[in-house]
Amino acid sequence: MLSLDRDLPDGMAAADLAVRAAVSSLFETPPARIENLAEAEWARVAAEAKRLGLAALIHPSTETAAAQASVPAGTLAQLRSAHLWGLHTLRTARAQLAELDASFREFGVSALFLKGPVAAEELYPDPARRAMTDIDLLVRRRDVRVGRKILRSLGYRAEPEPGRLPSSKHLPPYVRVEALRVELHFELFSTDRPAGVDLDRAWTEARTSNVAGRDLTVLSKEDMLVHAGLHLAQEHGFERPFPGSFDLALIVDRWVGELDWDRALRIADEAGAYPYVRCALHAVSHVLGRPLPRVAEEAFPPDDLDGDLLEALRTIMLMPLDVSAGPPSLVREWNARRGFVPKARALAQALLLTARELAGDDRARSLRGVFGPVTRIARRAARTVGIAARRRPAASDFGGSFRQPVWDWQARAAAEARGEKRRRGGS
Helix, strand or coil, rough: ECCCCCCEEEEHHHHHHHHHHHHHHCCCCCCCCCCHHHHHHHHHHHHHHHCCCCCHHHHHHCHHHHHHHHHHHHHHHHHHHHHHHHHHHHHHHHHHHHHHHHHHHHHCCCCCCCCCHHHHHHHHHHHHCCCCCCEECCCCCEEEEEEEEHHHHCCCEECCCCCCCCCEEECCCCCCCCCCEEEECCCCCCCCCHHHHHHHHHHCCCCEEECEEEEEEEECCCHHHHHHHHEEEEEEECCCCCHHHHHHHHHHHCCCCCCHHHHHHHHHHHHHCCHHHHHHHHHHHHHHHHCCCCCHHHHHCCCCCCCCHHHHHHHHCCCCCCCCCCCCHHHHHHCCCCCCCHHHHHHHHHHHHHHHHHCCCCCCCCHHHHHHHHHHHHHHHHCCCCCCCCCCCCCCCCCCCCCCHHHHHHHHHHHHHHHHHHHCCCC
């Protein structure tokens, strides 16, 4: 049985219960039932599950007759709706995967499919329960121009259409009516980040996997492990943890005997990703309550990842997104980047509205096209100087300066990653 941890702040207790219910649905048969919740508490758990992208995953905890008797009708309807939406999204993703794969093959362009639908099909017992919002595919830099033409020929459009390759890792998202957006990658990680995977090696070691009845090119299992950990810890800073945390946990759980852990360690070392992957593995283990297998812990030991750091990461991963407790985003980005150009880009992104933000999906279709940019500029400026742009819960509710161990770890991890890059001649 699952119930609220009433020792946690209200903003975290519902999220914590949603995560534990999702863990139960993935790793236990039958899943544990949620009990002893008032109607308002059920509503909050359902809202947190939706926010975290876990609503379809906690639906099994309400499927039995005994569970349904204790769940408010409105909450049951929300969770069923999430599962039905997951089924619809999965069907859409499968059709798009087949179309994209066939089109890129027809033009002789190698495409490597990443994350979302691949993780759903390979790792989850029911792929429809894995939240998906886009399809990520990686092409070589020389094939980006052709890739853009292929996407346009299939009816996808990007706003703004880039005239040259952006400095990040992918083009602006390509969208089409009644379809998941498509992100065309030419890098796995932004080149100005401390750590990044060797693309030539990743392409060489890529494998073929049967996804939704079609043989797709995907990352090796070891690269999937490193990519998932690095994406969670470096790209998102643990602040958008789901469903990526579950992807990482399932990679370890499902493939523990198939993964070459020594090879995964070498890949992480060579990429400067070791501190990030190690921290991601232990943070996910701590938050989900799933101990790491011995072989994983031997390859990526906890060492200096103490209880204070793991608890701080747990707070960041579970707390409401509108808690303002960190340093200004400009300061954070400035410290995280090295060199004049990356620092200048961080400054420009913090002070000005990026082209991507100006290209919201509904910009041309509603009055938000007029007022949206102004609102976003105001919020960006507010974040830059560290002022809350809207009413937020007090940071003191979550322990005041709880982020300090995380900031210290981020500084150490970035220094270690850059040191490894310099040692190997990567910068």
